[in-house]
Amino acid sequence: MAIHKILRRSLSSEKRSTQVPKGHFAVYVGESEKKRFVIPLSYLNNPSFQELLCQAEEKFGFYHPMGGLTIPCSEKLFINVTSHLRKA
Numbered sequence: 001m002a003i004h005k006i007l008r009r010s011l012s013s014e015k016r017s018t019q020v021p022k023g024h025f026a027v028y029v030g031e032s033e034k035k036r037f038v039i040p041l042s043y044l045n046n047p048s049f050q051e052l053l054c055q056a057e058e059k060f061g062f063y064h065p066m067g068g069l070t071i072p073c074s075e076k077l078f079i080n081v082t083s084h085l086r087k088a
Contacts, residue, residue, distance in 0.1 A: 028070045029078040036068075039082060048081050 020026050023041050028034040043049045056064075056071050064070040071078060 026068050028064075028068055029073065030075050031072070034070065035075055037078070037082075043082065043085050046085050049085060052078070052081060 020038055024038050025041060026036055026038050028036055044053075052071050052073060055073065056069065059072045060070055
């Protein structure tokens, strides 16, 4: 699936890299098992992505249990939203 290449999901939750390419940031996504995705900073300007951020703020405030930005939605929904952003 091409979106996985675009999002550059880490291969393993045990081998999370702290390195993120310039112009990108890491988020953790999932309802029970969290997966790490590296996405472009440009997504921050999109209203659809901002809605996901609002959900994260409502659920976690400034405390994110994974140590990074955690978005409380299904992986499928996240991929759906970000795939539309990629096309825009």
